[in-house]
């Protein structure tokens with residue numbers, strides 16, 4: 001009974017802290033603008049199954065992709081056991097879901113095997129981060145704190161797996177032949193680890209690992225929202241909320257279209273359209289809920305930057321940085337905006353204080369980043385929205401582009417060539 | 432037997448009370464870029480060879496606003512788009528062919544938002560379709576198993592998932608087609624998209640086109656095939672920059688088809 005009460009107490013604290021953090025993070029969504037209506041649920045479920053559950057995009061990089069996929073699938077199976085632990089903890093039962101018989105055996109058995117696989121994968125990940133110099137783990141936006149963050153999260157997962165196996169080993173040692181569920185790896189390990197133990201010793205061994213495992217889960221869940229590993233929660237919803245248009249598509253600015261129509265024909269336009277506070281994106285309050293969701297989901301894996309032609313050729317642009325910056329800026333300005341209203345200013349902005357013009361103008365909109373992102377983050381659209389701000393609010397385009405604008409305005413072509421020359425290429429055409 | 436080709440103009444046809452099946456949207460590069468003019472010429476030669484019913488807008492064509500939009504000038508884009516939609520509506524255009532993936536993308540994906548929706552076909556798709564249907568028969572001896580490497584334009588490939596059509600067009604000719612390490616959805620941009628074509632590159636350690644050209648040259652292909660005016664400019668520059676103009680040619684797939692037909 002005492003154990004149950006302690007468990008309930010710890011669980012309530014965990015959930016309370018988690019809810020508080022979530023409400024804070026999610027309150028920032030109120031500051032954002034609309035993006036697109038979430039329709040086509042069938043298509044979205046398909047994408048989620050393929051990209052999130054099937055890990056199709058992460059597997060584009062076969063080696064690390066497979067390791068990550070194994071960790072992800074392992075987590076899905078292992079989570080079942082974690083739920084059972086919560087029920088056991090509250091009800092004072094042991095392996096309560098064992099009533100599901102063969103289904104339980106399969107899930108718990110594969111969870112036991114996955115624990116070992118995840119453990120090995122995490123060791124590889126840690127070794128890559130600690131001992132190898134891998135380009136995509138570096139960059140201006142990857143501060144020391146981000147590296148520590150990554151290593152802490154990996155270490156926690158490592159400990160989670162060790163304690164899970166420990167718990168299973170203890171369970172096998174205690175229950176011998178009448179155990180509930182199957183434990184292929186732990187059974188084997190128990191032969192080495194708990195063979196000489198007394199029942200009393202095995203009991204303590206089990207109990208310690210049981211508590212260590214569940215407490216680690218509780219702590220981990222509450223560290224995650226402050227870490228890049230928040231993607232454990234956010235990536236699946238983010239994939240579900242993917243933009244569905246082809247990557248080449250750029251969203252229309254209806255208000256600008258309306259303004260142009262009004263200019264050309266005052267009667268034709270829909271005069272009711274709401275006035276717009278600012279063209280494009282200058283700061284967090286101009287971004288859409290999707291931009292912010294992307295920023296929360298980004299795991300800083302750097303796949304986007306690794307394939308970016310601008311980044312590859314040494315330019316300042318890093319698509320990953322765009323979302324790391326957006327998340328940091330929201331954390332900085334969000335509370336002030338909530339407290340003082342949407343007109344609040346701290347004399348800083350996402351553009352310039354975080355993201356330079358030079359970065360924004362280096363993008364070729366090639367979509368390599370969006371193609372590669374394992375959780376379907378769309379970088380070019382946000383970059384374009386910031387260009388829209390620079391051009392339409394500040395007329396701050398590079399000289400070459402201003403020239404191109406003038407040419408289009410004056411003669412309907414980006415070059416200094418007029419309509420009367422448009423047929424030149426058709427002259428003396430023989431076949 | 433050579434004969435002069437007269438490219439049909441929409442306004443003329445409309446005056447005669449006829450309507451072509453396709454509008455060929457030449458694009459600013461096809462009309463004005465010295466190199467891409469040749470591609471436009473090659474392509475209309477193929478259209479005539481096939482007897483396709485088509486016309487161009489000629490002097491009425493104007494920029495569809497894509498470079499302005501990609502550079503952030505949504506206002507200018509909408510001013511151009513309004514004119515273009517008016518033209519397309521006036522001539523009741525239902526099917527359009529483009530030789531530029533940027534024009535293709537904006538008409539296909541973005542013009543529905545501004546008031547025109549129709550069938551939009553990139554010339555790689557068009558040629559592939561004609562080959563598939565058996566209408567376009569190409570002699571196979573022209574390229575004699577020459578090594579060809581295809582560079583994917585971003586707005587055709589990743590932008591719209593068209594990877595096979597241009598490859599199938601090349602494969603209709605007897606070539607030894609090879610791939611760069613970064614191909615299809617992994618392809619590296621030529622560096623010109625997103626209005627980069629019209630501005631200086633930001634400072635860096637290298638030009639994007641140089642990086643891509645090196646990759647293409649490393650395949651030892653004698654022909655770098657493209658299907659986009661901007662890619663063509665960048666890779667042609669890259670070949671010059673690497674002093675490989677003698678050994679390596681940069682051709683559009685339409686030019687390859689046209690020359691195999693002796694057009």
Ligand code: SF4
Nearest residue numbers: 298299301302304373
């Ligand atoms: S945006 Fe996507 S690809 Fe880039 S670092 Fe974040 S999660 Fe990785």
Ligand code: SF4
Nearest residue numbers: 308363364366367369
């Ligand atoms: S779209 Fe822009 S940011 Fe993304 S990879 Fe291409 S150049 Fe880099």
